[in-house]
Amino acid sequence: MTDAGLRYESAAERRIWMLATLRSEGFLSVTDLARQLGVSQMTIRRDLHALEHEGHVRLVHGGASLTPGAPLGSSAPEDDDAGARDRVAAHAVDLVGDTDAIAIDAGATGHAVARSLPASFSGCVISHSLPVLQCLSTRGLERVVALGGELLAGRHAFVGPTTEAATAQLRVRTFFLTPSGADARGLYAASPAEASVQRQLMGIADEVVLVATREVFRTSAPARIAPLDRLTRLVTDQRPPAELASALRRVGVVPHVVDG
Structure with a gap:
């Protein structure tokens, strides 16, 4: 902010x-x-x-x-990463079946994933992200599960024991993870509270899809979420740096790079 x-x-x-x-x-x-x-x-x-x-x-x-799909107009300054987020999100949701149960992470990329869900999607969405939940509130989905708790300023995400406890009886096919940073040692969040919620969501998912723009590979964040071997897939707009790419190969994760 x-x-x-x-x-x-x-x-x-x-x-x-x-x-x-x-x-x-x-x-x-x-x-x-x-x-x-x-x-x-x-x-x-x-x-x-x-x-x-x-x-x-x-x-x-x-x-x-x-507003989903709203044009910014020529007078608005460009967000250099916005187009990349939209591209990777659009490709990531190709992995979603129309009746799947999925979880969506917080942050701008998570919000892009929610906006990109196709009109045919009629499954269940679980999220601790206020913007994601608000985006989905206009979709008419029958099942949206809000993980409440303490609202984390800046990320507009719910965190804390209440949020984590709400995941205990849940299960999803895919968790779309959008961390603050990633390197050869693992995945990172801006705060331990959010990292803890992200670990809980990884734990209830059959597959964990990292949805990341190139900015994630350049960003340093203090709270470790998990090692790379917890990932199933990576969708990104740029090939990861060499050290990270090597680490991903070792755990069997092949990056899907979306063309600009």
């Missing part, structure tokens, strides 16, 4: 920033926006209503998420 105290003088500048940030975060709360942009919550709501009227965002309780 952007540092507190960011200010834009015009409504147009604020709205451009909101759209660019939504591409990265998946969800923005009114409270966070007001604090970061240094304006009132009423001003933020006016901006969001205007963006909704233009078809860019969908208002949800407490904030907004991107």
Whole structure:
């Protein structure tokens, strides 16, 4: 998230920033926006209503998420990783059967996976991600399981003992894992609390699919989730670095690289 105290003088500048940030975060709360942009919550709501009227965002309780498939428009700054996330997500969901039970991780790539689920999908989705759950709330799916708990700021994900306990009686065919970082030693999250939830979701899945853009291979994160041998597949937009690629070969994971 952007540092507190960011200010834009015009409504147009604020709205451009909101759209660019939504591409990265998946969800923005009114409270966070007001604090970061240094304006009132009423001003933020006016901006969001205007963006909704233009078809860019969908208002949800407490904030907004991107409208699935909405164009950003030529005035919005590019999120360099957004197109890559959409591409890898679209290929990842090709692995999903129409009636499968799946789990989707938090973060912008997890949100892209949720947006990419085909219209024919009628299975069950389990997630601890607020943006993912909000995205799916408009799909009319019969079975969406929300793993509640303590809301982790920034990632907009539920974590903690309550979240982990909710997975105990669950099982899914595929968990789409979107960690903060990956290297030859394993997979990493930004916090131990989120890493713990991700391990729980890996434990209830028949297959674990790592969905990652090149940024994941460049990012250092402090909390180790699991070793690479817990993975079943990798879908990415760029071949992994040599050391990581060698480690993946040793555990039998062949990267599927999506063309740009």
